[in-house]
Amino acid sequence: xxxxxxxxxxxxxxxxxxxxxxxxxxxxxxxxxxxxxxxxxxxxxxxxxxxxxxxxxxxxxxxxxxxxxxxxxxxxxxxxxxxxxxxxxxxxxxxxxxxxxxxxxxxxxxxxxxxxxxxxxxxxxxxxxxxxxxxxxxxxxxxxxxxxxxxxxxxxxxxxxxxxxxxxxxxxxxxxxxxxxxxxxxxxxxxxxxxxxxxxxxxxxxxxxxxxxxxxxxxxxxxxxxxxxxxxxxxxxxxxxxxxxxxxxxxxxxxxxxxxxxxxxxxxxxxxxxxxxxxxxxxxxxxxxxxxxxxxxxxxxxxxxxxxxxxxxxxxxxxxxxxxxxxxxxxxxxx
Amino acid sequence: xxxxxxxxxxxxxxxxxxxxxxxxxxxxxxxxxxxxxxxxxxxxxxxxxxxxxxxxxxxxxxxxxxxxxxxxxxxxxxxxxxxxxxxxxxxxxxxxxxxxxxxxxxxxxxxxxxxxxxxxxxxxxxxxxxxxxxxxxxxxxxxxxxxxxxxxxxxxxxxxxxxxxxxxxxxxxxxxxxxxxxxxxxxxxxxxxxxxxxxxxxxxxxxxxxxxxxxxxxxxxxxxxxxxxxxxxxxxxxxxxxxxxxxxxxxxxxxxxxxxxxxxxxxxxxxxxxxxxxxxxxxxxxxxxxxxxxxxxxxxxxxxxxxxxxxxxxxxxxxxxxxxxxxxxxxxxxxxxxxxxxxxxxxxxxxxxxxxxxxxxxxxxxxxxxxxxxxxxxxxxxxxxxxxxxxxxxxxxxxxxxxxxxxxxxxxxxxxxxxxxxxxxxxxxxxxxxxxxxxxxxxxxxxxxxxxxxxxxxxxxxxxxxxxxxxxxxxxxxxxxxxxxxxxxxx
Numbered sequence: 098x099x100x101x102x103x104x105x106x107x108x109x110x111x112x113x114x115x116x117x118x119x120x121x122x123x124x125x126x127x128x129x130x131x132x133x134x135x136x137x138x139x140x141x142x143x144x145x146x147x148x149x150x151x152x153x154x155x156x157x158x159x160x161x162x163x164x165x166x167x168x169x170x171x172x173x174x175x176x177x178x179x180x181x182x183x184x185x186x187x188x189x190x191x192x193x194x195x196x197x198x199x200x201x202x203x204x205x206x207x208x209x210x211x212x213x214x215x216x217x218x219x220x221x222x223x224x225x226x227x228x229x230x231x232x233x234x235x236x237x238x239x240x241x242x243x244x245x246x247x248x249x250x251x252x253x254x255x256x257x258x259x260x261x262x263x264x265x266x267x268x269x270x271x272x273x274x275x276x277x278x279x280x281x282x283x284x285x286x287x288x289x290x291x292x293x294x295x296x297x298x299x300x301x302x303x304x305x306x307x308x309x310x311x312x313x314x315x316x317x318x319x320x321x322x323x324x325x326x327x328x329x330x331x332x333x334x335x336x337x338x339x340x341x342x343x344x345x346x347x348x349x350x351x352x353x354x355x356x357x358x359x360x361x362x363x364x365x366x367x368x369x370x371x372x373x374x375x376x377x378x379x380x381x382x383x384x385x386x387x388x389x390x391x392x393x394x395x396x397x398x399x400x401x402x403x404x405x406x407x408x409x410x411x412x413x414x415x416x417x418x419x420x421x422x423x424x425x426x427x428x429x430x431x432x
Numbered sequence: 433x434x435x436x437x438x439x440x441x442x443x444x445x446x447x448x449x450x451x452x453x454x455x456x457x458x459x460x461x462x463x464x465x466x467x468x469x470x471x472x473x474x475x476x477x478x479x480x481x482x483x484x485x486x487x488x489x490x491x492x493x494x495x496x497x498x499x500x501x502x503x504x505x506x507x508x509x510x511x512x513x514x515x516x517x518x519x520x521x522x523x524x525x526x527x528x529x530x531x532x533x534x535x536x537x538x539x540x541x542x543x544x545x546x547x548x549x550x551x552x553x554x555x556x557x558x559x560x561x562x563x564x565x566x567x568x569x570x571x572x573x574x575x576x577x578x579x580x581x582x583x584x585x586x587x588x589x590x591x592x593x594x595x596x597x598x599x600x601x602x603x604x605x606x607x608x609x610x611x612x613x614x615x616x617x618x619x620x621x622x623x624x625x626x627x628x629x630x631x632x633x634x635x636x637x638x639x640x641x642x643x644x645x646x647x648x649x650x651x652x653x654x655x656x657x658x659x660x661x662x663x664x665x666x667x668x669x670x671x672x673x674x675x676x677x678x679x680x681x682x683x684x685x686x687x688x689x690x691x692x693x694x695x696x697x698x699x700x701x702x703x704x705x706x707x708x709x710x711x712x713x714x715x716x717x718x719x720x721x722x723x724x725x726x727x728x729x730x731x732x733x734x735x736x737x738x739x740x741x742x743x744x745x746x747x748x749x750x751x752x753x754x755x756x757x758x759x760x761x762x763x764x765x766x767x768x769x770x771x772x773x774x775x776x777x778x779x780x781x782x783x784x785x786x787x788x789x790x791x792x793x794x795x796x797x798x799x800x801x802x803x804x805x806x807x808x809x810x811x812x813x814x815x816x817x818x819x820x821x822x823x824x825x826x827x828x829x830x831x832x833x834x835x836x837x838x839x840x841x842x843x844x845x846x847x848x849x850x851x852x853x854x855x856x857x858x859x860x861x862x863x864x865x866x867x868x869x870x871x872x873x874x875x876x877x878x879x880x881x882x883x884x885x886x887x888x889x890x891x892x893x894x895x896x897x898x899x900x901x902x903x904x905x906x907x908x909x910x911x912x913x914x915x916x917x918x919x920x921x922x923x
Contacts (some may be wrong), residue, residue: 197753206757210771261775 147260149253153185161185161256166307170347173286177252183304184256184266191302192262198340199265205343212264213347215248215271222427225350233357234350237278244284245416247423248274268299268342275346279358281365286311287319288369291327298335300342322372330366338362433556454651468650471627471640474504474614475856476653479641480658481507481620483529483595484818484835488657490535491839493609494542496849500855503613504649506641511617515895517600519552526683526795528711528719529598530590530698530829533921535836539601543608547601548593554712556696557587557921560783564703564752565890568899569783570906572917575695577908587921590698590829592711592719620644624654624667636813638857639667653857654814655842657835660804662820668811674804674823674877677884679706680729681826682722685795686741686788690716694782700827701748702887703755706801707749707827710785718788720744721826728759729798737791745787749778752890801825802882805874809838809866813857817842822873825880841868 098140137143143152153161162185169178187195199205213219241247251270257263273296282286282288290312297305312320338361349357358365476492478485489505492498531539539545562569574587606613623642627635627650639654656664665672696712706723713719722732722744732740739761746769747755754772758765778784804823809816820833842865849861886898905912 197751200751200753201757209775259777 107398116237146258147263149255150258150263151255152258152259153256158185158188158256170310170314173289173314174413175252179304179308180252180270181256182307183270183302184254186303188257188262192257192265193259193338195300195302195342196262196265201343202340202343204345205340208268208343208345209261209264213272213345214267215251215346217247217249217423217427218430219347220248220350222423228351231353231355232351233275233278233346233354236354237275237346237350240278241274242420244277245419246284247419248276265342268383269302272344272346275344276341279341279354279361281368283370285369285373286315287323287327290323291313291331291366291369294323294328294331294339295335298332299338299340315332320375325382326367327369332366335364336364441667444795471635471650472648473502473650473652475501475652476503476655477639477641477649477653478503478505478613478655478657479664480656480662480818480820481505481511481599481615481617482657482659482818482830483598483602485655485657486599486606487539487544487836488655488817488839488842489613490542490544490602490605490609491843492846493606493611493613495843495847497850498843499609499611499712502611504641504651505613505615506619506621506649507615507617508620509617511603511615514596514599515603517596519549519597523792524552524685524713524717524719525594525596526685526719526797527595528685528713529595529832530592530711531588531598531836532830532833533586533588535548535833536591538836538840542605544598544602544605547604548597552597552714553591553593554696554714555588555591556698556712557589558695558697559589559700560697561700562702563887563895563899563902564701564755565895568898568902568906570913571783572913573697574917575697577914577917581873587728587917589917589920592713598650616643616647619647621658621663624664629791639813651857652813652855653846653862656814656816656820657818660802660817660823662697662816664814665806665816665820668814668816670806670808670811670816672804672806674802677706677723677801677803677825678725679723679801680726680798681801682720682724682732682796682798684720684740684744684797685713685792686718686720686744687790687792688716688718688788689786691781691786694786695830696827697785699748699785703747704888704890705756705763706884707746707887709827710744710748710788711829718785722747723801723825723827726800731759733796733798735764735765736763737793739763740791740796741788742766742769744791746772748784749773750776803877805877810859810862812859815842815862815865821869822877824877825884827883828876828880830876830880837872838865838869841865867882 126330137152137154145152153243161181164183165178165185169175169182174180196209198281199209202345222238222241225234226242228235228238230236230239248271251273254263254266254270257266276292276296277284277288282292290309293305293308296302297309297362312323315323344361458702464840478488479488485505489503492501509762539548557574558570559572560569561572561602572589606615620643621641622644624639625642627633627638627640629636635650638650638652641649641651641654643649649904654664656662656668658664662672698709698711700707700709703724705725705728708722708724709720711719711721722729724732732743735743740764743758746765750758750769750772758768761768802823803825806816806821809821817838819831820839823836824831824834842862844867845861845863845865846856846865849856849858854861886894889895905916909915
């Protein structure tokens with residue numbers, strides 16, 4: 098907790114500094130006509146290339162990258178820092194390469210031209226819920242509901258200099274939920290790591306590769322599963338599959354998930370939730386056997402629900418509250 | 433010793449005398465012969481009247497020691513359109529050549545340059561050359577160089593002239609010679625073989641050229657200026673080694689936006705598929721030379737004019753990824769490039785050529801690119817010049833210039849031989865020509881070929897290295913750039 102608070106204060110100070118210097122620069126440009134001749138320094142930050150853009154100098158970029166890498170390694174729940182790490186390490190080469198991958202593909206080009214954004218406004222969630230369960234839209238929304246997340250939880254890109262590359266990063270970020278949906282990997286840490294490995298092989302963004310270091314922070318058993326099952330799957334499928342950035346998700350919502358997987362060339366990985374549940378069940382049985390109690394005939398699903406720990410119950414309740422809040426919001430939108 | 437008999441008069445008498453004697457012998461014998469018509473004897477038979485062949489004929493006629501040689505020039509095409517060529521205002525042909533200062537000097541010496549209309553010649557003294565992948569750029573711009581232009585020296589790098597204009601000027605120069613060479617056009621070479629020994633002469637080592645009209649020419653010296661697939665070279669059994677680049681060069685002439693506020697530059701951007709160049713022409717015109725794969729050239733030719741124009745503008749502005757993708761589009765290139773140019777950063781004119789507005793109708797054409805070098809340029813009674821001896825990638829604009837360099841060297845070797853009383857067909861006379869030209873040509877061919885390979889890489893370790901090299905040149909470290917530029921102007 099201590100690390101979290103310090104990190105947030107550091108990042109907020111940084112952000113404040115940057116914002117201040119940026120605004121002062123903007124006001125100065127209107128007065129000084131020779132701003133283009135001024136060297137780029139902390140005090141003379143050039144004007145932004147797009148709204149929210151913060152131009153960085155190399156030392157600043159390195160500092161932000163190192164800091165965000167360290168803190169997000171220590172506390173993987175800091176999604177904002179993972180996003181920051183993604184932005185500060187993608188330049189100059191990787192994001193350009195990803196953009197070129199999109200430019201080489203007709204659909205990718207169309208995406209770059211239209212620049213669609215995925216939000217709860219652009220996607221009608223109730224409509225998605227009304228789709229047949231085997232469609233991408235329904236899988237996506239059921240995944241959103243199951244994990245209790247919303248498409249609006251994605252931060253804006255700020256530190257990538259080229260507007261088009263910044264959009265590519267934004268798109269990658271917003272489509273991340275679709276990758277979860279199409280691979281069926283849950284947002285528990287193990288699933289995130291497996292998906293990051295898949296993304297690294299598919300997009301080549303350094304952040305996704307750096308995220309794999311957090312393999313060292315998970316349980317030994319999970320690590321064994323990652324190395325044995327999910328990493329081989331991720332590498333094979335990530336390299337083989339067509340780039341996920343070249344999918345116009347908004348247009349394929351009504352498409353069958355399996356057909357989409359076939360088109361992209363992705364195999365479904367073993368269900369991680371099920372695997373985890375089975376492991377938990379086996380452990381529980383072992384424990385029960387040790388304690389000398391004979392396990393009565395139980396429905397596995399019921400048993401699953403019964404062995405829910407305190408933390409998991411809290412999490413589930415939280416999600417339900419969030420989902421209800423979302424529904425209320427959507428209804429409010431409609432009205 | 434019949435052979436020496438034939439050689440003797442040349443060694444002893446003045447050259448003019450000897451040729452007239454030979455001519456007499458020929459006429460006498462043509463009366464006497466019954467069965468097959470006897471070959472007419474020429475001192476020099478030049479096969480092929482491209483710019484190099486014409487320059488050779490004009491140079492032989494202009495040089496004092498060689499001006500009395502009896503020369504024949506054989507051409508398969510009709511020379512009349514070239515001879516009667518009148519410049520169309522507001523139009524430039526698609527095939528143009530860049531003539532470096534030394535070439536122009538030779539053209540002046542042989543009296544051809546005064547027939548070239550200077551208002552249709554565009555000279556330039558600056559170049560913008562850059563890497564399509566990294567944007568690393570060499571600017572040959574005298575105004576940006578430290579110390580600026582030296583007012584004493586001529587800094588011109590090259591003059592752009594239409595091929596047909598140059599040939600026209602050369603033909604005019606040939607027509608004004610005191611002893612005109614025999615021009616045989618619309619006639620193909622049917623066969624080349626060695627002559628026979630008759631009672632009068634031994635022609636066993638003389639090439640006899642049989643033409644498609646039945647005429648036979650015996651050559652004391654046969655010169656092949658007949659291009660890359662030279663029949664003369666095939667007759668001599670000289671192997672020509674090299675390879676196909678699997679690239680075609682696309683040419684076209686454009687009308688461009690008003691560029692009067694800028695200096696005239698030659699522009700070349702190295703794309704992994706091959707370099708694309710825009711060369712200046714007088715007024716608001718420019719010429720394209722785009723080397724790329726045959727499929728892409730076919731695509732460029734099939735595009736609608738406005739799409740083609742957009743494509744060429746894009747070739748100097750957009751990323752290679754975009755250009756590669758645009759080659760897949762059959763139409764709609766205009767809108768696609770408009771969008772891409774709005775989101776791509778590229779330098780302004782004059783760092784990139786000003787926008788082209790219109791392609792002149794019927795000027796889109798292409799030709800395949802090769803690198804070939806003959807094992808040797810000379811044999812007994814035989815010499816090869818120009819493309820017959822060496823074919824080069826056009827990216828450096830040196831093909832014709834090195835061909836004309838050959839001509840200069842060959843004529844020098846011939847007059848040297850004549851002054852020393854040697855037979856002009858003997859390899860003793862011809863050897864100095866080969867000795868002087870083979871190595872420089874080989875170095876040039878090799879350099880351009882390596883450049884082609886080096887810039888063929890889309891990624892990999894050589895891409896940053898080549899950009900580093902280019903940056904070093906461009907920063908004028910060690911005075912490298914000034915040296916290169918003054919060498920280019922001096923050459």
